Amino acid sequence: DQQVKQNSPSLSVQEGRISILNCDYTNSMFDYFLWYKKYPAEGPTFLISISSIKDKNEDGRFTVFLNKSAKHLSLHIVPSQPGDSAVYFCAANGMNYGGSQGNLIFGKGTKLSVKP
Amino acid sequence: KAGVTQTPRYLIKTRGQQVTLSCSPISGHRSVSWYQQTPGQGLQFLFEYFSETQRNKGNFPGRFSGRQFSNSRSEMNVSTLELGDSALYLCASSIGPAGNTEAFFGQGTRLTVV
Numbered sequence: 001d002q003q004v005k006q007n008s009p010s011l012s013v014q015e016g017r018i019s020i021l022n023c024d025y026t027n028s029m030f031d032y033f034l035w036y037k038k039y040p041a042e043g044p045t046f047l048i049s050i051s052s053i054k055d056k057n058e059d060g061r062f063t064v065f066l067n068k069s070a071k072h073l074s075l076h077i078v079p080s081q082p083g084d085s086a087v088y089f090c091a092a093n094g095m096n097y098g099g100s101q102g103n104l105i106f107g108k109g110t111k112l113s114v115k116p
Numbered sequence: 117k118a119g120v121t122q123t124p125r126y127l128i129k130t131r132g133q134q135v136t137l138s139c140s141p142i143s144g145h146r147s148v149s150w151y152q153q154t155p156g157q158g159l160q161f162l163f164e165y166f167s168e169t170q171r172n173k174g175n176f177p178g179r180f181s182g183r184q185f186s187n188s189r190s191e192m193n194v195s196t197l198e199l200g201d202s203a204l205y206l207c208a209s210s211i212g213p214a215g216n217t218e219a220f221f222g223q224g225t226r227l228t229v230v
Contacts, residue, residue, distance in 0.1 A: 034218060043120070043206050043221030044159070089159060103149070103172045104208075104219060108158035 003027045004092050006107035013114050019077040021110050023090030026071065030092040034104070035064060035075045038087045047088075048075070080114045087111045118143065120209050120222035128228045134195040137225045141188050141209030147171075148190040149219060150182060153204040162205075165190055166212060197229045 005024045013019045023033075031052040036044035050057040050064045050073065057064050063076045077084055090107040121140040129135050141148050150162040161174040165184035182192045188209075194201055204226050208219035 036221075041223070043122075043208075043223045046218040046220065049218055091159075103161055103164055103174075104151075104159075105161065106151075106159035 002107075003030075004090055004105045004107040006088075006090055006110050008110050009108070010111045010113070013080045013112065015082055015114055015116050016079045019075075019080045019084065019112055019114065021075040021077075021088050021090075021112065023073050023075075023107055024071060025073075025092050025105075027092070027105075028071070030105070032093045033064070033066060033073050034091045034093070035062075036089040036091060036106075037084075038089060038109070044089055077112075080112075082114050082116050085112055085114050120207055120220055122205075122207050122222035122225050124225060125223065126226045126228075128230060129197050130230055131197055131199060133197050134193065135197060135227060137192045137194075137205055137207075137227070139190045139192070139207030139209075139222060141190070141207075142220055144211065145209035145220075146188050146212045147210045147219075148184055148188065149208045149210075150190070150192050151206045151208065152176075153206060153224070154202075159206070162192070194227075199229050202227060202229045 003026050034049040035047040037047050038044040048059050048062045048064050050066050055066050066073045087109040089109045091104040093104050123138045147166045149164040151159045153159045163182050164172040168184045179195045184190045204224045206224045208221045210219045
């Protein structure tokens with residue numbers, strides 16, 4: 001059973017507009033969440049993270065929102081640029097889950113296409 | 117500083133053979149994790165090593181094994197290869213298990229089993 005779900009396999013957005021990528025999780029023990037971006041033939045690149053003690057974290061054009069009661073997080077990219085086109089993975093990690101921060105549970109990814 | 121290095125980048129093996137993949141973490145990083153990426157299953161955790169000890173293991177058969185050396189470099193071995201083992205194998209390094217820090221990924225090894 002998937003513990004981290006990204007229900008939209010793909011998303012298409014116009015350049016300059018906002019991209020919103022969603023992620024749901026089922027395990028309430030997760031306490032740290034990360035977003036990774038992946039281009040073809042490359043490994044995932046860390047983008048932004050959020051601890052469960054926060055509900056928002058912002059880094060430039062990227063903002064992650066966490067709603068613990070809904071077990072939901074989202075990544076906002078504003079404004080979207082064509083270079084943002086990639087697959088975005090949501091991942092969760094729990095210090096009390098498996099006892100190790102090296103064990104990331106990934107969603108299956110959302111392919112974002114930003115059109116000029 | 118240099119990133120995570122995985123070798124080889126591409127590999128073609130025959131069913132029944134065994135394969136060893138290598139990962140050199142970022143200098144100073146002591147934790148190395150391995151993941152398998154396939155189109156249908158996404159990124160799945162294989163195992164994590166810290167200070168030469170396996171700390172965590174995913175839900176993979178015993179044909180998948182690994183180890184970590186004193187210099188933090190890690191190897192992953194798959195024996196008796198099956199067609200379904202064809203995947204991108206990714207290695208990630210992080211400073212260590214103390215605290216929540218991000219993992220940095222290598223470019224991966226693309227394994228094709230024929």
